[in-house]
Amino acid sequence: MGSLFGIHGDALQLRSQRLGLITSNIANAGTPGYKARDIDFAAALKASQQGAGLDQAAAGATRYRVPVMPSLDGNTVEMATEQVAFAETATAYQATLTFIRGRVETLTRALKGE
Amino acid sequence: MTMGGMTLFGVGQRAMSAQLVRMNAAASNLANAGSVTGTEGEAYRPIRPVFQTQYDRASGLSTTVVSGTQQSSAAPIKLYDPDHPLADAEGNVWAAPVDESAEMVEMLDASRQYQNLVEALSTAKQLMLETMRMK
Numbered sequence: 001m002g003s004l005f006g007i008h009g010d011a012l013q014l015r016s017q018r019l020g021l022i023t024s025n026i027a028n029a030g031t032p033g034y035k036a037r038d039i040d041f042a043a044a045l046k047a048s049q050q051g052a053g054l055d056q057a058a059a060g061a062t063r064y065r066v067p068v069m070p071s072l073d074g075n076t077v078e079m080a081t082e083q084v085a086f087a088e089t090a091t092a093y094q095a096t097l098t099f100i101r102g103r104v105e106t107l108t109r110a111l112k113g114e
Numbered sequence: 115m116t117m118g119g120m121t122l123f124g125v126g127q128r129a130m131s132a133q134l135v136r137m138n139a140a141a142s143n144l145a146n147a148g149s150v151t152g153t154e155g156e157a158y159r160p161i162r163p164v165f166q167t168q169y170d171r172a173s174g175l176s177t178t179v180v181s182g183t184q185q186s187s188a189a190p191i192k193l194y195d196p197d198h199p200l201a202d203a204e205g206n207v208w209a210a211p212v213d214e215s216a217e218m219v220e221m222l223d224a225s226r227q228y229q230n231l232v233e234a235l236s237t238a239k240q241l242m243l244e245t246m247r248m249k
Contacts, residue, residue, distance in 0.1 A: 012245075017174070019241075020122045023234050024176040027129030029227055030136075031165040031178045059174065079230065090237050094244070101248055 004107075008099045010048045014041060015093040017058045022086045025065075025077050032073040036065040038085060041092075120170035125177040126235040128168070133228045135163045135180045140220040147212035150193065152200040157190035158210035160217070186211065 005012075018039040028034040044061035048054055067076040143160040151157045166181035188211035196205030 019238060020125070020173065020175050023122050023125050023231075023238065026227075026230050026234050027125050027177045028165075028167055029230070030133075030223070031167050034167050034176075034178075055174075062174070083230075086234060086237070090241060093241050097241075097244055097248070104248065 005100050005103055007045070007049065008096050008103070010054060011045060012093065012096045012100065013054050014039065014044050014048065014058060015089055015096060017054075018044075019086070019089050019093065021062070022082055022089060025082050026079075026086070029075070029077045029079060029082075032075055034075050034077060036067075036077045036082070037062055038065055039063075119172050120175050120177070121173070122175070122238050123235065125175050126231050126238075128177040128179055130228055130231050132163070132165060132178050132180050133224045133231070136165075136224040137221060137228075139163050139183065140217045140224065143212050143217045144214065144221075146210045147214055147217070148209065150195075150198065150200060150207040150209045151190075152202055152207060154190055154192075154208050157208040158212075159188065159190070160186040160210070160212050162186065188213075 018041060021037055021039055025036045025038075028036075039058055040061040040063055044057045047057035047060055052060065065076055065078075065081070067078055068081070069078075070076065139161050146158040146160075149158055161183045163180045164182050164184055165178050167176050168179045169176045190208040190211055193207050193209055194205055195201055195207050198207045201207050
């Protein structure tokens with residue numbers, strides 16, 4: 001996968017993991033004491049390009065979110081922040097998918113000899 | 115969407131169930147608002163679900179589940195109503211200490227969070243479908 005899709009294969013998996021983490025935050029919006037987390041995508045991608053495994057890269061770049069206004073029950077999920085992060089990641093996932101699709105189309109065309 | 119036990123859909127499904135329990139608890143409390151009993155001990159006390167984070171080590175995801183329900187410690191309201199058929203020797207009845215506005219806010223919050231989860235799941239579903247349809 002690495003050589004065929006280049007950086008985009010890793011990027012797609014990392015974005016998918018980030019989407020899962022943000023969904024976890026949204027799911028825990030009402031749980032007392034829950035600390036919201038997010039993946040620093042740039043750091044994770046850099047680590048994976050330097051040879052770290054994808055899971056390891058994602059785990060190493062996972063950070064706790066710093067709340068704008070901490071709440072009394074210790075929960076640090078802020079819906080606005082999470083929704084923006086979710087939308088951003090979903091769009092980025094789609095962009096990465098477009099790159100991969102382009103690569104596949106290029107190869108298909110080369111194979112067909114059109 | 116990730117490897118391991120819990121998937122993004124599992125996260126959403128469990129959290130939605132938790133919100134549903136919360137909604138049902140608020141509905142039960144509202145249904146019992148204004149109900150009276152003859153003794154203080156029998157009076158209905160509002161219930162609240164207790165949410166707890168459930169972590170999945172394999173995938174790094176986490177969701178929320180209901181770990182139990184808690185009864186409110188609010189004291190039933192004593193009402194003097196000697197004509198009430200349930201009234202005790204002193205003519206008192208006890209009403210359930212339900213705060214209607216608090217229950218309404220609880221329901222609104224639960225339904226908003228449920229909507230958020232549905233939205234997140236439908237976006238994730240769409241992305242996964244697009245990934246699968248890739249030629």
